[in-house]
Amino acid sequence: MATALAQTRPLDLLADFPAIPTGWAYLDTAATAQKPRAVIDAITRAYDTTYATVHRGVYQRSADMTLAYEAARKRVARFIGAASADEIVFVRGATEGINLVAQCLGAINRDSPYFLGAGDRILLSQLEHHSNIVPWQLLRDRTGVAIDVVPLTADGRIDLDAAEAMLTPAHKLVAFAHVSNVLGSVLDAKRAAAMAHRVGAKLLLDGCQAVPRLPVDVTEIGCDFYVFSAHKLYGPTGFGVLWAKGEILDAMPPWQGGGAMIDRVTFARTTYAPPPARFEAGTPHIVGALGLHAAIDYVEAIGLDAIHAHEAALVRMTRERLGAINSVRLFGPDDSAGIVSFAVEGVHPHDVGTILDEERVAIRAGHHCAQPLMDALGVPATARASFGVYNSAADVDALARGIERVTRIFG
Numbered sequence: 112m113a114t115a116l117a118q119t120r121p122l123d124l125l126a127d128f129p130a131i132p133t134g135w136a137y138l139d140t141a142a143t144a145q146k147p148r149a150v151i152d153a154i155t156r157a158y159d160t161t162y163a164t165v166h167r168g169v170y171q172r173s174a175d176m177t178l179a180y181e182a183a184r185k186r187v188a189r190f191i192g193a194a195s196a197d198e199i200v201f202v203r204g205a206t207e208g209i210n211l212v213a214q215c216l217g218a219i220n221r222d223s224p225y226f227l228g229a230g231d232r233i234l235l236s237q238l239e240h241h242s243n244i245v246p247w248q249l250l251r252d253r254t255g256v257a258i259d260v261v262p263l264t265a266d267g268r269i270d271l272d273a274a275e276a277m278l279t280p281a282h283k284l285v286a287f288a289h290v291s292n293v294l295g296s297v298l299d300a301k302r303a304a305a306m307a308h309r310v311g312a313k314l315l316l317d318g319c320q321a322v323p324r325l326p327v328d329v330t331e332i333g334c335d336f337y338v339f340s341a342h343k344l345y346g347p348t349g350f351g352v353l354w355a356k357g358e359i360l361d362a363m364p365p366w367q368g369g370g371a372m373i374d375r376v377t378f379a380r381t382t383y384a385p386p387p388a389r390f391e392a393g394t395p396h397i398v399g400a401l402g403l404h405a406a407i408d409y410v411e412a413i414g415l416d417a418i419h420a421h422e423a424a425l426v427r428m429t430r431e432r433l434g435a436i437n438s439v440r441l442f443g444p445d446d447s448a449g450i451v452s453f454a455v456e457g458v459h460p461h462d463v464g465t466i467l468d469e470e471r472v473a474i475r476a477g478h479h480c481a482q483p484l485m486d487a488l489g490v491p492a493t494a495r496a497s498f499g500v501y502n503s504a505a506d507v508d509a510l511a512r513g514i515e516r517v518t519r520i521f522g
């Protein structure tokens with residue numbers, strides 16, 4: 112059973128994660144990752160010893176904290192292959208990043224090539240997380256922009272042949288998940304960027320499930336926007352990243368007003384700071400940036416290729432073990448990145464989750480904020496096991512034994 116992992120030298124990092132007790136199989140990393148000691152220490156150290164505000168203080172402590180905060184921005188830029196740290200906007204998470212883009216592109220000068228309004232079309236896919244659907248619907252309701260939806264292939268990928276056939280010069284934006292949070296299917300992001308650009312559209316990638324699992328280089332991909340949340344990358348909650356090409360950020364108007372995003376304020380007229388400050392109104396989540404910095408250092412020290420191989424082996428093992436149980440239906444492709452959704456015939460996924468919890472196995476059961484995908488799969492919900500660097504073959508074993516118990520209980 113352990114052969115798949117043995118071939119790829121399994122990671123052995125459980126000891127780095129103080130909140131995972133012995134014998135507990137935490138298989139809900141796609142919802143949020145547990146935190147390594149290095150991230151906890153970076154956050155604690157900041158509040159314990161170095162804490163102060165950023166960008167405004169005239170005293171040394173604040174200047175040092177500003178340097179640390181901006182060092183995190185540079186670290187993020189390097190991590191995702193951005194051309195400049197000025198292209199990195201700190202946000203609360205992927206959800207806020209996508210809302211920011213939707214609101215700004217709807218409010219941009221009408222003559223701008225980036226403007227989205229009546230007569231323009233946006234292309235989404237059937238597997239998107241609600242946070243890559245609803246912000247566009249809000250924009251549609253406000254401006255009259257139209258939304259088209261790409262179907263999936265039989266094995267649960269965004270059907271790029273269909274996307275290519277659907278794209279027209281009216282499409283100004285394509286917004287796809289880089290990795291599906293339900294099926295784990297990985298997008299051919301380079302191809303998506305090329306086909307969007309062929310019709311003059313921009314490509315936004317929702318990288319929430321990709322950055323913890325794959326090496327990501329936005330320049331190599333050729334996309335125009337990329338968003339992710341720190342908490343799925345072993346960092347803190349309430350923090351995330353929007354990357355966009357510099358010329359697009361330059362053209363975008365502010366979306367929230369307040370301190371830190373201005374150049375000069377008078378009651379008659381206010382002028383705004385250049386990006387990224389223009390999009391960061393108010394005192395930021397200072398320590399969030401430091402936590403993300405530590406998280407990036409942590410995953411890069413392991414290596415994203417090694418993490419990907421580790422999770423791929425766990426996925427293969429899971430699909431093999433669960434696939435051998437008659438009443439289990441597996442969703443998604445065999446080469447999914449770290450995420451396996453499944454159903455046990457005749458058993459509601461919530462019951463599956465509850466019984467697994469008794470076995471000290473934590474999975475997610477529900478629609479995973481992807482109700483249109485559930486509709487396409489023809490189920491109200493799925494059970495989902497998702498992996499992180501701390502998981503091992505023993506966790507897959509515990510999951511498989513738990514599912515066998517579920518099938519015994521429900522006959």
Ligand code: PMP
Pocket residue numbers: 141142203204205206207240242243288290291292317319320340480
């Ligand atoms: N997109 C995907 C693919 C996700 O998995 C998630 C989180 N489940 C989100 C967007 C939203 O992220 P957050 O709630 O951290 O903003």
